[in-house]
Amino acid sequence: MTTAAIDASRHITESQCPQPEKTGWIDRHFQLQAKGTHIRQEVMAGITTFLTMAYIIFVNPQILSAAGMDAQAVFVTTCLIAAIGSIAMGLFANLPIAMAPAMGLNSYFAFVLVGGMGLAWQTGMAVIFWGSLLFAAVAVFRTYIITSIPLSLRIGIATGCGLMIALVGLHNAGIIVATPSTMVTIGDVRSIPFVLGCASFLLMMVLVQRGFKAAVLISIVAITFVGWLLGDVEYQGIASLPPSIAPVFGQLDLMGALDISLIGVIISVMLVSLFESAGTFVAVTDKAGLADETGNYPNATKSLFVDSLSSAAGAFMGTSSVCPYVESATGVVEGGRTGLMAVVVGLLFLLAIFFSPLAGMIP
Template sequence: MSTNNSQSVKRSFLDRYFQFQEHRTNLKTELIASFTTFITMVYIVFVNPKILGDAGMDSQAVFVTTALITGIACMLMGIVAKLPIALAPGMGINAYFAYVLVGSMGLTWQTGMTLIFLGAAGLFLLSVFRLRYWMISNIPLSLRIGVSSGCGLLITLIGLHNAHIIIADPDTMVRLGNPTSIPFILGCLSFLIVAVLAQRKWNSSILLSFVIVTLIGWAIDPEVTYHGLVSLPPDISGVVGQLDFSKVFEVTLVGIIISVMLINLFESSGTFIAVTEKAGLADKDGRYPNQQKSLYIDSASSALGAAMGTSAVTAYVESASGVAVGGRTGMMALGVGVLFLCAVFLSPLERMVPLYATTGALIYIGVLMASDLARVKWDDLTEAVPAFVATIMMPFSFTITEGIATGFITYVFMKLFTGRYKEITICAAVMAVLFLARYAFLF
């Protein structure tokens, strides 16, 4: 008895707080997992500023706020929810914001970021009223797959456009760009590097592609210049707290708020379940320790990210790389957060990175998001048609909102007129009615 007591006394504060012994891990393993996860997702501090910079935002300031919100969100997840899950601005939402809301629809970036903020705030309310898990379980699988896959195709199209691999054409809508141009060649190379390294199980495939293509661009592209390695963080007041609520409640924009909320809902919920299952923390129903706390942190961080000018924050599937090397507790997420806070001093490197270096990451993420199409019941048209419509409408309409709207409407229509109306969930019916009402007001 005395031996057990002496052993319990010797346990460090971190050991007791994060329950290393109970999870069969230790501080060294958790720190290795932190560094592994950081390496696999640090690309976001370079990609996010490039994408948001295309919307007219100060990319240097966005670099800093991206690192800050990632650090804060990860540390909160680690300390409060005690889960090995890292969070950062989502790749789907940032591209949607920059190239659709601002680029295509002509909104100011301040208004666009406010829509992202309201979508995240809506997700927070769903978490507070414990409706988030209910919504996930009541949205048909075919629609969840269609929305995710459609986002993937839209992100892929944006990646191809950034490298001028696909360009606009007045006669054929789009066509192949100049195969001999530097952006075209290095954009293709960036994707091939990511794909090959990912197949060979290199967790840092995106980061390595980013570094290799940037260095090659530095050597052969006169527009790529070196501006230094470290410096004090630049002024971020130009992007923080710049939300503009003056136009966001127009009928045409309400659908965007709902779309942002649903995208965040699908992305984060799927990642939470996948990573906790890999860590052995989830039960057969997908529930895991401190689930409600993790949902609060996820949605609150998402809203804070938009307020800070970095787009919505989401749970990152790259967390699985840290779990794979032994990460099991919130110490892993805490370590990732500390590393991202240190990254704020690397802002000069952001200016060196060419836009086409992001192509590989965007297309690869598109591949991952579209891979779930294999799970659609293609022999059941009441499931296949809505999934297909949601998938193709996003890239072809160049907006996520229309993909989600037409997906829900098609699902209810197919089930209703094939005599399978009992399969229509309350959530699907309500969403279809809301989107039909939106179209009625729009046209």
């Protein structure tokens, strides 16, 4: 066979053989092909997840302001720590799980530690800080802990936090008020906050039942607009440069929180954070097909370290404990399978920092 014939044969053979597809850094780091997904799918899943959990950037400042914290500063720190936690979860644990300040623990901080026990908010934040570091210390036992939490206990903790949040919401809207005879009673049904609160809840429920992924966010925006029309909301603008976080950043009373009487409270914060996080991690990774029948999932130890250290960083910055959000399951339903989805959520939280005037208008 001539040299020309050999070269022609080699050319035909190479053209017929499938060539390995070139992959970029994003594909290699997040293992997109291996997990049957692609960049566009992960981006859409991240946007969907952000829309379902964006309410936290409005709600968290209102709750923590009840403890005497600056609401505008907390708005910025809420966005910052949600961005840091979500991006870290995506980059280091490669899980489709977004992070943000926990609903439940923020109410516990504002209405129990500060409102009930009379702690200064600086001391209460330090309690969250030490509890988060304790959480990080026990994260090395993650396999035993996650598989040992009974399902009934996971459900009970989540239900208890939900009932507490509901009580706080009804009180803030004026739907229920305190009374000496029965502890709680119905509020003034003719007041604008009462009407707006009921309308917001009903609208939210209708949207949820109809499958709107941003039901909570749509309800907040719609009722804020109605409140503005009724004169209950003052227009403050839509976007601006971020407010200063100096009023809350690094203001912890670390030594004051180490008082012997608060040791049990620190342990309680650690346990609630651990149980809530473990349950959410297992639920979302199971939805994504990443967890086995015993609840083990990839990079579990890394995920708990990211969670606990993000909580400690959040407390130092001036916001309550950070946790994985079960709303991440909406992104999983949209096809999210990797940490790229969480990174997209984090980037969107960074953009949200510039919308603090809008947050200040929420009734």
